[in-house]
Amino acid sequence: MNLDTNIDNNTLLKKDNINFKGKLSRWYRFLLTNKGIFFGSLITFIVIFCVVFAPLVTTYDPLKQDITKRLTPPMWQDGGSIEHILGTDSMGRDLLTRIIYGGRFSLLLGLTSVLIALMVGTLFGLITGYYGGFLENILMRIVDIQLGFPFIILVVIILSIAEPTFWVLSALFSLLLWPGYARVVRSILLSEKSAAYVLAAKSLGASDFRIIIIYIARNIIPSMLLMSTMDIATIIITEAMLGFVGLGTPPPAPTWGNIMADGKNYISTAWWVITFPGVAIWITLFGINLFGDNLQQFVNPKLRKKY
């Protein structure tokens, strides 16, 4: 008895309303139609463009001091001049140029540290969450040891021993952040591990590695996206904190962090020195978060709107 089901396949394909042109077109259509992603990526692109092609955007040298023009207010305030649109800092250097050049360092620092922390943390989280047992205890205790160390003490000691170069700082910040990722990934693993689709995959003979990477990893991406965008801000601001104690990047190299640290003492008289880097951070993060938030909808089907 043959079961010739009379549903012929080509009728399904022919239907024009179900779009089977292929995965890419779906991405393409989604990215364009979703306003959030569009604006988010636009803002982030502008920021990255300014930061990367800094010499084109401003003609000033970020390190050139001009003591006589110290703490001149921004253009629109009285005493401000067209030359220095956003005014100058405590050493008479053009603030806008320093913010743009500073962006290079801060954004790069933020991104690299978050990426390293993300990789290490997720790896730890996946292994401990999925396998559990003895291995989990050891690795999670390493997380405890790492969290146990007060950050400020660790930073001051390490930055006194090692020269605060870019890589030392980003290693330090990923040291600060990776336990967070490990713990979140582990908590997601705990709840997903017993989910039906994982058991189904296992029953189909999928190897542990395949299950972790393909099945469970997809559930981690949304929260990772959420956390990493926030951590970039934390890093930039913590780098400013180091500026207070004289531990951050060696002057006169500008970073958003140490521009703000310098501007702190002049907050009531020269408000712009500390405010504009803050605004720069805000704009960058607004772009990234807008992009990340809406991308999250695409990645996480639950959040995607039905129909």
Added chain:
Amino acid sequence: MKNMRTTIGSFIVLVFCLSLVLSSVVWAAPKGELKIGIAQDLVGNWDPTQHTVVTMLQVEPTYFDFLVKVNIDGDLEPMLATSWENIDPLTWEFKIRESVKFHNGSLLTSADVKSAIEYASSAKNPSSAWLPGEIKGKIVDDYTIRLITDKPAASLLYSLSMIPITNKEWVNNPEKFAETPNGTGPFKFVKFERDTLHLEANMDYWQGPPNLEKVQFQYIIDPSARLYLVKTGQIQIAGRLLSEQIPIIESDPNVVLEKNPIVEQMWLWFKCKKSPFKDNPTLRRAFAYAIDRAGITKYIMYEQAKESNSLLVPGVFGYAPASNMPSYNVEKAKELLAQAGYPNGQGLPPLKLMVAVGAWPKCKEYGEYIVENLQDIGIPIELFTVEIGRLGAICFDEEPEDYDLQITGWNPTGLEPDLFLRALFYSKPGRLSNIDVPEIDQTLDKELNILDLAKREQVIQNETIPTIVDYMPGLPLFQTVELKAVRQEVKGFKLLPSTVYDLHGVYLAD
């Protein structure tokens, strides 16, 4: 039965409210309490000989007295010693004031003075740095004592103005000393907690009880925090403020701005035992000419600094502008640089200027400016910022590999010239510049042994200072002007050049 889980949330909230209720201490200051915000921290050890921390030296005169006192004009005044005379080049005899009581009620006698001075001068204790060497005390009777120095020391009297007279029982067991000081000062020690020193009036003080009931010295790390606390009235005096904060102070009717030059000077020190500065005074003078000291004072520090044109500061015995002090002259700097063997900076190894952030105000700013000044004449130099702890550790090293020049301040809180010249330029201990030149040692010894004040002053001004400036171990950048915000209800508060707190005459008008 309400389920258990919400109890976790409510438990946290409960603890929080409970603790708040318990700790509600009324913070409005009672009229008779003067609260002072200080910029550097106090050491928890109250034995005055166990530290050389500037803030402690500034605070000690409120609960300790000294044999002699330096008044606002810089002259010596009798205090616990009513009179003194010089018997021979090595001994001085002091008459001790009678019926002076310690805080624990015991009477002050020459035995207390002997134990205090000998204890302070022994090499074991840090306070020996202020004294010209070991001092022996010989008791003549209950109220007269002779102090014998191992070599003639014209600076003895001024140094004694920095050695507090403590009770002999306290000196014998340092443990007790570390807990609570027992002096004869106008205020008594109450307690030290949360970085705040609490003092109360000493009713039977020999000059009569002070007008203030209580005094508090609170360590507040951040300048803007200090200023805002004064503006909201939580403290009455805030020290070490920034010139950018002056508009805020002046715009506030109930806060008065106090501007006083003090004995602190900021220096740029060359490491004279490390190449390329080793045995090369011309190179050091070339650097000196390349630095726009006037610019720093005018543009960066403006209200917070006064130009310094000598190794000493006005008010210190023997001060006079040094004729050969270099001023900002780029051509001369280039010329000297070539003479020193590095035309336009060729051949100079990459140098590092060390600056501590958070110790002295705006140190980083003028550090960056100096680096640019030097780079302008071709010198390969970079700024190297460190935190205070690291600076303290490596600022005396003779051949540090991390830096070649450093910016460090020097504030001996005393007006004796040797606290500047001898302490900084004598080969041993050769503090910050590690200069080791026999000629400088000879002129310093010569000046020390002259007992006649006028002659000593002449030697200091015409011989000692010019020779040191020629060798240029360190360039004085500017004299610090302390900016203090004082609430207008604080009356009778005056800032001594030695930055020491004299609160006996101060009172709070309502």
Added chain:
Amino acid sequence: MPNNDQKNLLDVKNLKTHFFLNNGQILRAVDGISFSLKKGECLGIVGESGSGKSVTSRSILNCVESPGKIVDGEILYEGRNLLTMSEKELRKIRGSDISLIFQNPTTALDPLQKIGDQFFETLKAHSSYNNTVIKEKVLETIKSLGFEKPEVIYESYPCDFSPGYIQRIMIALAILCKPKIVIADEPTTTLGVTIQSQILSMLDRLRTELGTSIIMITHDFGVIAQVSTKVMVMYGGQCMEYGPKKDLFLEPKHPYTIGLIRSVPLIEARTIKKLYTIPGSPPEMINLPSGCVFASRCEYVGKKCLTEKPPLKKLNEERYCSCHYPVEFNTRDEIII
């Protein structure tokens, strides 16, 4: 059969629920459904998946998920139109007068809350007893459905029981406030046959002993046969045929009902014949054909079917059929006993 002079408990007239998709198209999930329900009756709504039966159940309680909206029609419950009621009034009815049983028991209860608390919550929302009385009533309802240790159930969590057991608990929850109507949306689809019969007998007892009328939504004819007193066959969001179970089973008039009945494998049938299946596939709800929705798959299709949408003809007092050419068909001669 309960006498039919009683007033209808629930009267649904020309109900239309459409989904407005974000790409502008309109999905007519329910397109003009009318039926009525008397006390103690069990209306079985049967149809393939996607025929709009679940949406109908949700529309009755007016809790259709977005972007669905009820665009037309009336739902009279004891004379009051549920659609025009305020949210507050409607909430009083939901759960106490009309309650809903979901298809998938595993996700129907809050995983973090004790089962007892979920009962407690529901009763508290619909009554003003004090807490101890509510707890007793809850335990009493649970015991009344034949559960041995109600206290244990009260204190335990949904994950502590098997899906079948949970579904029986859901029934207890549904009848907690003594509702007049219980809507069961495919209650046994995810469960095994033995559990299915227990659940259906439980529902049936509700109807016979307590007189609560039931709307049973399913795609399984066996369930319809076992429980319902009246049947409505739905296809493409419209009612194909509606009438008492016995008549509909024995003399189905609408070609679609005939097709459904003929495709039910009968164990008694001695000769093995190729199983009859209805050709084609369910209609595409977004752009439904103009004429009769079933036309493209109907064997008895005529000219009019393609152009004119057949109205719901009233064959006799309780039989309706929406087909231009109702077919004379008798199931008995199909089954060769």
Added chain:
Amino acid sequence: MKQIIIKRLIIGLFVILVVTMLTFALLQLFPGDPAKMIAPWAGEETLIEIRKSFGLDSPFHIQVLKFYQDALKGDFGESFFYREEVRTLLFSYFPRTIYLTLGALLMALVISIPLGVLSALNRDSFIDRIVLFISITSQSLPNFWLALMFILFFAVKLGLFPAGGYGSWQHLFLPSFALACTLIATFIRSIRSMMIDVLEQDFIKASEARGIPRLYIIKKGLRNTFVPLLTLFTMQLGYMLGGAVVIEFIFNYPGIGLLAMQAVLRRDYPLIQGLVVLISTVFIILNLLVDLSYTYLDPRIRKEEL
């Protein structure tokens, strides 16, 4: 359940041991000399005396052994700088940081729960946009800038709150609000995405169909977000202690953040060691509590564990 706790505490002790060993090693490499911090201008022989009084002259391993012997007896030595028992110092400074962190947590929850729920309920509406705006702003503005603005505005101009220091709840309000800002950003976004997740689930529709009032349903939704929120908070706690340093710095609020910074800057080894032990113990206990709360709050996991 009990053996889990005991096992974790034993491992916790092991972690503290490792952390203190790590600190000793790091302090060896740490440039700087405690004696010079007390008496910067003293001569070399005096410095040797001071180091002897601190016990730094004895070889490294003896120092370590001595530390552990005393630690077992609960004595963490005396702070070089404050000349006070490390234990009493920590006990007087630590509660203040607890108030600060709890205050910040409370404020963050009070602000972010309503906003998170609001934006979850009316998704992609105008309110959602505003809440996203608030969350991004509160997170990208540096906390020290916020702190200074709060002082300038609330304390100095309006005089509502003290500008700093520690005394009663008024002193606590502004610093914990400044600290709460970064927390608010994380909480709002997590609550929003989790609430959206939960509200889509069947049991919520079932509760609505049972006529359960809207408020209860939101409460149910929130309870489901509580566990992940707890994880987020403990993760932020590490940052809070670090972040608190800046807030304590500006508000001159004497908590362990400021104490840690000064201890390190002054090379106060016993105080550093004491702080490391204190903070790692806090984290161990906290992590244990959070893990236990997983099992306690979420019956599904508890069913597996037992």
